Structure formats: structure tokens, C-alpha cells
Amino acid sequence: MTQPNLPAPTAAVLEAFSSAFGGAPDGVWRAPGRVNLIGEHTDYNEGFALPFAIGLAAHVALRARPDRTARLTTTRRDPGRPGHGGEVIELDLDTLSKGSARAWSVYPAGVAWALGLRGTPVPGFDLALDSTVPVGAGLSSSHAIECAVAIALAELAGAELRVEDLVLLTQQAENGFVGAPTGILDQSASLRGEAGHAVLLDCRDQSAELIPFDPAAAGLGILVVDTTVAHSHAEGGYASRRAACELAAEVLGVPALRDVSPADLPEARALLDPTTFRRVRHVVTEDERVHETVRVLRADGPRGIGPLLDASHASMRDDFEISCPELDLAVAAAREAGALGARMTGGGFGGSAIALVPLDRGDAVSAAVLAAFEKAGFARPELFSVSPAGGAGRVL
Incomplete structure (x- = not known):
């Protein structure tokens, strides 16, 4: 056949x-x-x-x-x-x-x-x-x-x-x-x-x-660290985050959190409970990071976006609370070994992290992540590279 x-x-x-x-x-x-x-x-x-x-x-x-x-x-x-x-x-x-x-x-x-x-x-x-x-x-x-x-x-x-x-x-x-x-x-x-x-x-x-994004042309690769911690969007964590965002939009009197600006966050803090406020702060600042990433890509290319990836992960870990120990370790180990920036990607509660890695540091970053997982007693992650297709x- x-x-x-x-x-x-x-x-x-x-x-x-x-x-x-x-x-x-x-x-x-x-x-x-x-x-x-x-x-x-x-x-x-x-x-x-x-x-x-x-x-x-x-x-x-x-x-x-x-x-x-x-x-x-x-x-x-x-x-x-x-x-x-x-x-x-x-x-x-x-x-x-x-x-x-x-x-x-x-x-x-x-x-x-x-x-x-x-x-x-x-x-x-x-x-x-x-x-x-x-x-x-x-x-x-x-x-x-x-x-x-x-x-x-x-x-x-x-x-x-x-x-x-x-x-x-x-x-x-x-x-x-x-x-x-x-x-x-x-x-x-x-x-x-x-x-x-x-x-x-x-x-x-x-x-x-379409935004030009060609890491290889800048001497970079995108390393994916699949923690093998399975997740499912149909389970409660994802749904509860969405419900919190919808509740916050209703309380704040906006169609969606897209309509809340960073300048509105002090007012939002006064109106919302601390947990819901943190959910809102992640969404509002993440939208800002998307726009800043596009600006940096256009002005300086992929090498300039590392700090934005790091900030995004911190926001998902601390404000949206969708990371997990394996994702946090993957991000930290990659950064310490020479990645320009790293973050979890996807819905959270498991899954993968990505790291922006200079091509000449790829093997070292991969080895450092594997060693960190072994030392922590975590299951061996799957590592592979991807590029825009x-x-x-x-x-x-």
C-alpha cells in the first residue's frame, strides 16, 4: 500500500x-x-x-x-x-x-x-x-x-x-x-x-x-522539555482558571480581561479577592508581554526576548499557579546552563517547557536538564528541538 x-x-x-x-x-x-x-x-x-x-x-x-x-x-x-x-x-x-x-x-x-x-x-x-x-x-x-x-x-x-x-x-x-x-x-x-x-x-x-521568527538564523534553537507529567484540559484546573477570569471580568465591568490595562490593576486589587486578582494580573501583564515580544522581535530579533520568556514563566508560576515542580526545574536548569530564556508552554499542570538556547550551548543545556531531573528523582524528560513550520x- x-x-x-x-x-x-x-x-x-x-x-x-x-x-x-x-x-x-x-x-x-x-x-x-x-x-x-x-x-x-x-x-x-x-x-x-x-x-x-x-x-x-x-x-x-x-x-x-x-x-x-x-x-x-x-x-x-x-x-x-x-x-x-x-x-x-x-x-x-x-x-x-x-x-x-x-x-x-x-x-x-x-x-x-x-x-x-x-x-x-x-x-x-x-x-x-x-x-x-x-x-x-x-x-x-x-x-x-x-x-x-x-x-x-x-x-x-x-x-x-x-x-x-x-x-x-x-x-x-x-x-x-x-x-x-x-x-x-x-x-x-x-x-x-x-x-x-x-x-x-x-x-x-x-x-x-505573521511575525518573522527564525531562531536558527540567529544562531538559536528552541529546546522542548517534555516533563512527561500528563495533563488534561478537560480536568478542573484549567476550567477553574477560566471561571475566575470570567468572574473577574464581570466584577470589573468589562467584556473580557483583554479590556483591563496595567493602569487598572490597583482598582482591580481593591475589588477582587487576592487569588482572583493574581489571575487577572497574569492575564493583563501577559498581554503586555506578547506586544513587547513582537516589538523586540521586529527591532532586535529572537536574541532579545529571553527576559520576556522568563517573566512569563514567573507569572504563570506565581500569579496563575499553573506550573509544577518539574516545569519549574526544567526552566531553572536550562537558564543556569546558558539558555537565554525559558518558560512553560501550554495549558499548564504538566506538559512541556521551552528554552531559547544558543546552538553552541544546546548539548550543555540538555545535559543540565537531564542531570537536574535525575538528581531531583523525577522521571526522565523527553528533550527535542522544534522550529516554526x-x-x-x-x-x-
């Missing part, structure tokens, strides 16, 4: 499709994971963020069926969990509802469900998934799946959806079907990314601007 000279993920998903369903798919689509350079928990506050797409991606092979059945399989092997390692999950598209799908199938099922709500006639389909985005690492593995499935099903259904439509569609799948109260940052990066650029995203109106699209 596989064809010569295909990239490994494309070959893998074709092989999985053939093994499970026989024959060839109608096409193969991919959508990348993302790293958020800066701007965390600002998206659902209608603020600003600066993510970039990465080379790690979800690939889906799909073939339309003449009925209303969806059959799903994946190359991922996770013994004891349903729907992994070649098992086929079968779903009835006419009875899809929250709770009707299991394990990883909630992501493609959620997209089909959301398309149905908007009146797009989704055919039955066979789907195989291969993803190189680590699960639970804070690199948006779930949105990579959803974006790949969304562009594939939209094409098979003949629906001409704009990027803005796809962003809201996948957010609806996450919020209404998966049950994760996420914003629009992750899918926006996956759908809009371009090599050598970060995406400056205005989460109020979805306007986006292209966004979602059809590959075959």
Missing part, C-alpha cells in the same frame, strides 16, 4: 489505513502541533498570543463511506486503552453526542458532530490516524487531530470553510463535545502557521499577523 519516497508519517498512516480497511483512502491531510512562544491563558480572555506551528503533526487518511458510520483506527500503541494499536472504533454519526465516543476518538467524532450542528452534511468515513505530536506534552496533540480531521471532512463534504470557520468549528468540538473549555489559540496556530514565522493572534476578532493542509 505504501508508496516510495513518502515521508514516514504519510507512509505510516497509509499502511494503517490499508491494514484496517483495505484499499486506498481518498486523501491524506496533516495538521501540526504548536508551541506557544508567549501569551498563555490569554485566548479565552479575548487577548493576544504568539504561537507557532511545529514540524510534529497529526496525519489522517480518510475515505468516504456510503452510510452514516465512522470507523476509526490509529497507529498509536497504548496497551489497555480502547481504540489503540490497530483496533477499530465504530461510531454512528446519527447518534453522536457528548459521551458517545471514547479515548482518542472523541476528537474526530467531535469535529463530525460540530460540522453536523452547522448543517454541513458529513458522509460516513473510514479514518486512520498517525501522530508524532506527544500526547499530554502541552503541544496541542488534540487540536492537531481536530484540525486535520476538520479540513479533511470539510473537503469530503464539499464545504468551503474559511480558516476562521475552521477555528470556531474545532473550538466547538473541544468545548461542546470533548468537554475542554479551551480558547482558539491552538487551532489558530495549526491552521495559520508558516515556516520561519510566529502567528500574532488577536483572540477577540481572530485577526492574525507550515500549517495544516492536504498532503496526498
Whole structure:
């Protein structure tokens, strides 16, 4: 079934499709994971963020069926969990509802469900998934799946959806079907990314601007430290932070925390309890850090943004309280070994940290992080480098 000279993920998903369903798919689509350079928990506050797409991606092979059945399989092997390692999950598209799908199938099922709500006639389909985005690492593995499935099903259904439509569609799948109260940052990066650029995203109106960001050209690399501490956006920590932000906006009389300026913080302190105030202070100062990062990138290039990454991590650790000991250690060890700046990335409560590292210090920084984790008795982290890559699209 596989064809010569295909990239490994494309070959893998074709092989999985053939093994499970026989024959060839109608096409193969991919959508990348993302790293958020800066701007965390600002998206659902209608603020600003600066993510970039990465080379790690979800690939889906799909073939339309003449009925209303969806059959799903994946190359991922996770013994004891349903729907992994070649098992086929079968779903009835006419009875899809929250709770009707299991394990990883909630992501493609959620997209089909959301398309149905908007009146797009989704055919039955066979789907195989291969993803190189680590699960639970804070690199948006779930949105990579959803974006790949969304562009594939939209094409098979003949629906001409704009990027803005796809962003809201996948957010609806996450919020209404998966049950994760996420914003629009992750899918926006996956759908809009371009090599050598970060995406400056205005989460109020979805306007986006590509900002040149080429660390390698500046002699730098982006090191990802996956702590292997798993997290889930559907669990309570993320939801409670969002609820606190929404409550604060109501008390402060603004549509969203994006409308609170640094000059408003003294008044906010007087009106809010100390914990809620700290949540607000993180969001307000993080929006400011996004704008300052863009300014520095334009004026001085990537080498100047290290202190902003450090300040962002301190804010997430102390004000938003979404870090964990492993993330804090990764950031501290990387900085001490020569990283120009470091921060946790993603929703928090586990996942990954990123470090901006001079290329000639890459091995030393990696070794220092590994040694620090071993000394602390933490599980060995996964370390790898990423760079800004292209966004979602059809590959075959």
C-alpha cells in the first residue's frame, strides 16, 4: 500500500489505513502541533498570543463511506486503552453526542458532530490516524487531530470553510463535545502557521499577523522539555482558571480581561479577592508581554526576548499557579546552563517547557536538564528541538 519516497508519517498512516480497511483512502491531510512562544491563558480572555506551528503533526487518511458510520483506527500503541494499536472504533454519526465516543476518538467524532450542528452534511468515513505530536506534552496533540480531521471532512463534504470557520468549528468540538473549555489559540496556530514565522493572534476578532521568527538564523534553537507529567484540559484546573477570569471580568465591568490595562490593576486589587486578582494580573501583564515580544522581535530579533520568556514563566508560576515542580526545574536548569530564556508552554499542570538556547550551548543545556531531573528523582524528560513550520493542509 505504501508508496516510495513518502515521508514516514504519510507512509505510516497509509499502511494503517490499508491494514484496517483495505484499499486506498481518498486523501491524506496533516495538521501540526504548536508551541506557544508567549501569551498563555490569554485566548479565552479575548487577548493576544504568539504561537507557532511545529514540524510534529497529526496525519489522517480518510475515505468516504456510503452510510452514516465512522470507523476509526490509529497507529498509536497504548496497551489497555480502547481504540489503540490497530483496533477499530465504530461510531454512528446519527447518534453522536457528548459521551458517545471514547479515548482518542472523541476528537474526530467531535469535529463530525460540530460540522453536523452547522448543517454541513458529513458522509460516513473510514479514518486512520498517525501522530508524532506527544500526547499530554502541552503541544496541542488534540487540536492537531481536530484540525486535520476538520479540513479533511470539510473537503469530503464539499464545504468551503474559511480558516476562521475552521477555528470556531474545532473550538466547538473541544468545548461542546470533548468537554475542554479551551480558547482558539491552538487551532489558530495549526491552521495559520508558516515556516520561519510566529502567528500574532488577536483572540477577540481572530485577526492574525505573521511575525518573522527564525531562531536558527540567529544562531538559536528552541529546546522542548517534555516533563512527561500528563495533563488534561478537560480536568478542573484549567476550567477553574477560566471561571475566575470570567468572574473577574464581570466584577470589573468589562467584556473580557483583554479590556483591563496595567493602569487598572490597583482598582482591580481593591475589588477582587487576592487569588482572583493574581489571575487577572497574569492575564493583563501577559498581554503586555506578547506586544513587547513582537516589538523586540521586529527591532532586535529572537536574541532579545529571553527576559520576556522568563517573566512569563514567573507569572504563570506565581500569579496563575499553573506550573509544577518539574516545569519549574526544567526552566531553572536550562537558564543556569546558558539558555537565554525559558518558560512553560501550554495549558499548564504538566506538559512541556521551552528554552531559547544558543546552538553552541544546546548539548550543555540538555545535559543540565537531564542531570537536574535525575538528581531531583523525577522521571526522565523527553528533550527535542522544534522550529516554526507550515500549517495544516492536504498532503496526498
